[in-house]
Amino acid sequence: MTTVPTFEELFRGCRESAVHLEMRDSYMKSDPAYIDWNAGAAIDPAERWADWLALVSEATSRGVKVRRARIVSEPVSTYIRFEHEVTEGLNIAAGEEVRWLPRRKATGIALPGNDFWLFDSSLLLVNHFDGExxxxxxxxxxxxxxxxxxxxxxxxxxxxxxxHADYQLA
Structure with missing residues (x-):
């Protein structure tokens, strides 16, 4: 049986680059932060995701280039509105670069069937989600x-x- 390293182990072992491709219009609607945001609560990324901010900040401070690309349907889903709102205080604040691609512009791209993280171009962590x-x-x-x-x-x-700074939600 192959043991899958933890995400933290993979991220801490990364030396040059970590890239993440997201292709779904919603994720984990059971996430308490999403539930609170959807109910109208203000979300403080530094409070909600302190561990993530620390992990990515540590990596970028040692020279790892962290990039995240999101393919989104337009008009965007409520979940994507949530992600967009927290991106500045969460991903950008941690040192990530983030770009958004409207799904209509992705037609000519050969895409894998799943979201993924690619570490140092040599190890692929494939994320799997259920239908919800x-x-x-x-x-x-x-x-x-x-x-x-x-x-x-x-x-x-x-x-x-x-x-991210230039992407306007549709």
């Missing part, structure tokens, strides 16, 4: 073809993506 967007156990891969597909897909999305 709830997180399932991830898998890891070092398969050369999968690494190549995911790296090329990410770079294609990144090249067409709109930087």
């Amino acid at each position: 967007g709830e997180w399932l156990e991830p898998s890891v891969s070092t398969d050369a073809q999968e690494l190549k597909l995911c790296a090329e897909a990410f770079e294609s999305v990144w090249a067409l993506g709109i930087p």
Whole structure:
């Protein structure tokens, strides 16, 4: 049986780059932060996600380039509105670069079937979700073809993506 390293272990072991491609219009609607936000509560990313901020900040401070690209349907879902609102205080504040790509502009890109993290272009963490967007156990891969597909897909999305500061929700 292969043991999947924890996300924190993968992130802390990363030396050059960590890229993340998100392709769903909603995730984990059971997340207390999303539930609170959807009910009208103000969300403080530094309070809600202190561990994430620390993990990414530590990586970027040692020179790891962290990039996140999100493919979104427009008009965007309520969940994407939530993500967009917390991105500045969560992802950008931690040192990530974030871009958004309207799904209509992704038609010509060969995309993998799942969201993923690619660490140092050599290890793939594949995120799996059920039909409701709830997180399932991830898998890891070092398969050369999968690494190549995911790296090329990410770079294609990144090249067409709109930087967070410039992306206006539709």
